[in-house]
Amino acid sequence: MLTLYDYLDSGNGYKCRLLLALLGIAYTRVELDIDRGETRTPDFLQKNPNGRIPTLQLDDGTCLAESNAILCWLADGTDYWPAERLARAQVLQWLFFEQYSHEPYVATPRYILRHLGRDHPRMAEMADRLKRGHAALAVMDTHLQKHDFFAAGRYTIADIALYAYTHRADEADLDLAPYPALRTWLARIASRPGHVKMLPED
Template structure:
């Protein structure tokens, strides 16, 4: 059975948790509190030398880390969430790299700052830049979703799961999705999927 090293509020951690639920795969969930620096202990660094959750422990005892790489692995065994066509598969990767480079560092980090610092914290000064970058990412998503139900092809893939993780809680980072009707319709489509769980669901 897989073992997932997880932190419930983390969108990155939620990605494999959501996919495992959609696929109906049982697994053991281990809570790792990043606020107590439990990802920086010698015991955890053996699992992920980069000191981050999520990490997936396989049945053979090996570890896989990076949320989107875990999605690739879990989706790769003949599931509907990874296209078999090589161009479509590369487009899934394109949107997952977009998520980690142009989306998460703004929307997830703004949410982290708002959730974990008080208004006098110096990190609040970063928020203006985070807002600009986050809205730029949402603009790209809104434009792409015009006339499309999902990011790649005609059905939901791990690209949608990766982008859903922090977009659906963007309000907690101070983002207003009112001007993004395509994004909001897409969020509802993912939320309505049988097997969907909430980010707070253990």
């Protein structure tokens, strides 16, 4: 059985949990508290030398890191990962966008606020990060004004990757009110059959 090393408050971990639920794949989940250094133990570093979650351990013991790589592996052979060449490249385009232009400016401000607090020195980063976060959200909203999903004309792992932290943007002090197409897309994703929420209290 697959084992997912995870942290519940992580959007990157949630991406994997969401796709596993949509695919109906049984797995074992191991919670590791990143704030307590539980991903930096010698045992875990043997599984992922980068010391990060999520990490997916396959049936043969191989460990796969990086959330979007895990999504690609899980989705292979399903409708969530297109077979057509251009559609697949477009999915990858949005996966790269999510990690380079979105995650540092949506997920990181959320982490600073939820885990470090408003009196932490890293608050000095917030103005620039939020400016870039709004820029990323604007790119997404512009695309969604003409498309229901991000690639292939259907729900793919591009949507899963971008949904994870976007639907928690308020926790990063990012107001979604200026992005109506984005808000409509969030509701569309949340209403999909098999959808699961990120946290038990949601």
